Amino acid sequence: MRTESIVLAVAIFLIVVGGAGTIWGWVRRRRDQRRASRLPHEYFQAVSYLLEERTDRALAAFIELADRNSDMIELHFALGSLFRRKGEFERAARIHQNLIARPSLSRMQRETALRELGQDYLRAGLYDRAERIFSDLLEGKEQEVFAARNLVAIYEQQQDWAQAAEMRRRLEKLGGGNERDIIAQYYCELAEAARLQGDAAKMRRALAEAKHNASDLPRVRLLLAQSAFDRGNFREALRGYRELLENELRLAEVVLPDLASIFPRGARDPDFDGVVRRLLDTASSASTPLAVAGLKHTRLRSPAMLEAIERELVLLVEPMSERTVASFMDSQEVRTALIRLLTEWVAQRPLYLCRICGFRTQTLYWHCPGCRNWATMQMRQDVFPEPEKETAEHA
Numbered sequence: 420m421r422t423e424s425i426v427l428a429v430a431i432f433l434i435v436v437g438g439a440g441t442i443w444g445w446v447r448r449r450r451d452q453r454r455a456s457r458l459p460h461e462y463f464q465a466v467s468y469l470l471e472e473r474t475d476r477a478l479a480a481f482i483e484l485a486d487r488n489s490d491m492i493e494l495h496f497a498l499g500s501l502f503r504r505k506g507e508f509e510r511a512a513r514i515h516q517n518l519i520a521r522p523s524l525s526r527m528q529r530e531t532a533l534r535e536l537g538q539d540y541l542r543a544g545l546y547d548r549a550e551r552i553f554s555d556l557l558e559g560k561e562q563e564v565f566a567a568r569n570l571v572a573i574y575e576q577q578q579d580w581a582q583a584a585e586m587r588r589r590l591e592k593l594g595g596g597n598e599r600d601i602i603a604q605y606y607c608e609l610a611e612a613a614r615l616q617g618d619a620a621k622m623r624r625a626l627a628e629a630k631h632n633a634s635d636l637p638r639v640r641l642l643l644a645q646s647a648f649d650r651g652n653f654r655e656a657l658r659g660y661r662e663l664l665e666n667e668l669r670l671a672e673v674v675l676p677d678l679a680s681i682f683p684r685g686a687r688d689p690d691f692d693g694v695v696r697r698l699l700d701t702a703s704s705a706s707t708p709l710a711v712a713g714l715k716h717t718r719l720r721s722p723a724m725l726e727a728i729e730r731e732l733v734l735l736v737e738p739m740s741e742r743t744v745a746s747f748m749d750s751q752e753v754r755t756a757l758i759r760l761l762t763e764w765v766a767q768r769p770l771y772l773c774r775i776c777g778f779r780t781q782t783l784y785w786h787c788p789g790c791r792n793w794a795t796m797q798m799r800q801d802v803f804p805e806p807e808k809e810t811a812e813h814a
């Protein structure tokens with residue numbers, strides 16, 4: 420059904436473009452040569468197939484028409500675009516290569532054909548070829564922004580963060596808006612990779628660049644605290660983690676395991692518990708991200724963390740009658756069983772949600788695997804099961 424509608428949409432485009440082009444050619448020839456001319460018979464045949472909804476026949480007729488009428492450049496472009504949208508990248512690329520090979524093509528048409536061919540290669544996953552084409556197009560003024568955007572996509576795909584950053588800077592100069600936050604994300608990627616390799620110097624260099632671009636970015640602040648921790652500078656690390664939590668509680672599940680490792684007795688340390696308690700007392704909305712952290716990382720269950728979990732339990736049984744709630748919450752066994760159930764729930768539940776594409780995941784990604792946008796993941800509002808309202812009536 421989807422392919423059908425794409426074929427139909429492009430076919431309508433073909434009628435408009437092909438028809439307009441042909442009519443224009445007809446008008447021009449009539450004017451110049453002062454003799455009658457008419458649209459090719461095959462053109463009307465193809466259109467009648469379309470009206471009969473015989474889209475495959477119509478498409479075949481348009482292809483034949485394009486083969487016989489090489490001067491209908493727009494028709495070739497439209498067909499190339501159609502094939503690419505149908506996933507027939509090789510066929511699309513062949514059309515665009517043939518167009519480029521024509522010596523009669525104007526500079527503008529040639530650039531358009533290159534732009535299309537670059538997209539064919541990109542969609543086919545032929546990144547080297549796509550990169551060459553977009554790098555060439557970067558030199559011409561008309562296609563510069565388009566080429567730079569596509570090169571960004573290629574470099575991100577190949578995780579070539581340094582080149583991607585350079586291209587974003589170029590886009591910024593071309594008036595494309597502030598790219599600093601995303602450039603900082605690239606350097607965070609480099610810093611994280613260096614941290615995994617145990618290359619502290621490389622990590623610091625990447626982090627300095629990230630900070631230079633966007634010092635307030637939560638990910639930059641997280642990495643700065645981690646870097647301080649790695650260097651054994653626990654005071655700086657503690658300050659960094661605490662500031663981060665105060666402003667970005669949605670990151671509790673990511674930050675608290677690191678924070679706990681600063682304290683001599685980990686989460687059993689009263690000072691760690693004090694940090695959690697202050698967060699819990701700051702806002703009622705703090706209990707959800709804290710409870711998630713405590714349920715996901717069982718070693719973090721300090722007294723304050725258990726209180727955050729209990730608060731979520733109360734919210735869960737709230738719609739029940741007082742008598743039922745009392746029988747639930749007064750029993751240590753019932754509470755333990757409920758916490759165990761919630762622990763299993765959180766272990767399987769996608770905790771994060773991309774606000775752009777709706778991608779759901781257990782792990783926080785800074786680069787959404789669904790839509791390839793940066794820093795779009797948020798902790799779900801509905802992490803915990805919704806209370807059953809009917810229970811109150813049955814009780």
Ligand SMILES: [Zn+2]
Binds near residue numbers: 775776788
């Ligand atoms: Zn997304």
